[in-house]
Amino acid sequence: MTADDARPTLPQQVLHYTAFSAEPSGGNPAGVVLDASALGDEEMLAIAARLGYSETAFLTAGATPSTYRVRYFSPQAEVSFCGHATVATAVALGERLGPVDLTLETNAGPVPITVAPSPDGTLLATLTSVEPHTEDADPKDVTEALAALGWAATDLDPAIPPRIGYAGARHLVLAAATRPRLADLDYDFVRLRTLMERLDLTTVQLVHRVSDTVFDVRDPFPVGGVVEDPATGAAAAAFGAYARELGLVPAESVLTLHQGQDMGRPGTLTVTLHEGDPRIRVSGTAVRIPTA
Missing domain, CATH: 3.10.310.10 (Diaminopimelate Epimerase; Chain A, domain 1)
Known part of the structure; x- marks a missing residue:
């Protein structure tokens, strides 16, 4: 119906x-x-x-x-x-x-x-999603983001360069070279929020490539007053557009993003890319949380 x-x-x-x-x-x-x-x-x-x-x-x-x-x-x-x-x-x-x-x-x-x-x-x-796009990230802004996160430039995966992705909201994509680097998230809340407010970012999407189409992700969200978002559909859509535009995945792909494991709230986001359609599909289930 x-x-x-x-x-x-x-x-x-x-x-x-x-x-x-x-x-x-x-x-x-x-x-x-x-x-x-x-x-x-x-x-x-x-x-x-x-x-x-x-x-x-x-x-x-x-x-x-x-x-x-x-x-x-x-x-x-x-x-x-x-x-x-x-x-x-x-x-x-x-x-x-x-x-x-x-x-x-x-x-x-x-x-x-x-x-x-x-x-x-x-x-x-x-x-x-709405029609997505990506844009270059200013190296000075990337340096400031890394400083706020407490990451070194060598912590980044050179195969997945920093960029800003958009599919309804703006997200800075930074790729961790190792899974332990992604797991160790302890950042300067005020410093990162200040940078994000200046760049009109909703989250910083931290990613680690597990396989050709599987990624672990984390999303600091200080501009919303939240240290970390457990599962971020808008960032997943932006990342799908980013991955396709940079040729990290085929134009016709189904990506699996795992998020929330490091917070004890595991979730799975499915990102579908269709060749010839710039828009990104993001799929998932949801369940009612019991309340008193």
């Missing part, structure tokens, strides 16, 4: 989901408010701050039954696009509507979403 068949009466309470995991203890938690029509900006920010999740998604009805306006708030600011909260929102709607095709109108542009059962019966949400 499609959401055009009927628009349900949506609950007003905050829902708690974790995205990119089928277990409540894994993935990235997000708040979801399916009817935010009565909430102003300050109220949405206050709710996001009270929840303390990386982001909370706030929906209002769109122009058609299959379209929703969505805004994302971290505990400290509004964010143009958030992948994990999008997946959480899509699964929350899918649980109410069944398999469904939707469009979320984000500050970054329209994001089509498909929600369908996976082979094990859980709902799988696939978002299609």
Whole structure:
């Protein structure tokens, strides 16, 4: 079915989901408010701050039954696009509507979403990013990022050069030459946040290549008031565009990104690249987090 068949009466309470995991203890938690029509900006920010999740998604009805306006708030600011909260929102709607095709109108542009059962019966949400792009990272900015992270230039993988990727939000991609370097994350929160605010970055995506199409990733998120994001769909989309543009992977590829292991919240993000379509697909499941 499609959401055009009927628009349900949506609950007003905050829902708690974790995205990119089928277990409540894994993935990235997000708040979801399916009817935010009565909430102003300050109220949405206050709710996001009270929840303390990386982001909370706030929906209002769109122009058609299959379209929703969505805004994302971290505990400290509004964010143009958030992948994990999008997946959480899509699964929350899918649980109410069944398999469904939707469009979320984000500050970054329209994001089509498909929600369908996976082979094990859980709902799988696939978002299609806005058109992505990458840009060179200024060497001075890379040097400052490394200093904030406490990394040396020799800690970088020379085969995966620093760049800024965009697929709805901006992310600086830095590749660790070794898995232990990625695992050892202890950075200067204020220094990195200052750099990110100047460059309008949402996260710094730290990656380590495990195999041709498998990567371990971590995402510091100090601009959102969060030390680290457990699973970052927007950064995954940006990285997919980056990897394809630099020829790190074939133009037609399925990438697997593992994130959250070092935080004790493992999650899996599937990134699909289609030759001839610049947009990136990011897929994952989500599950409701029990609350008292």
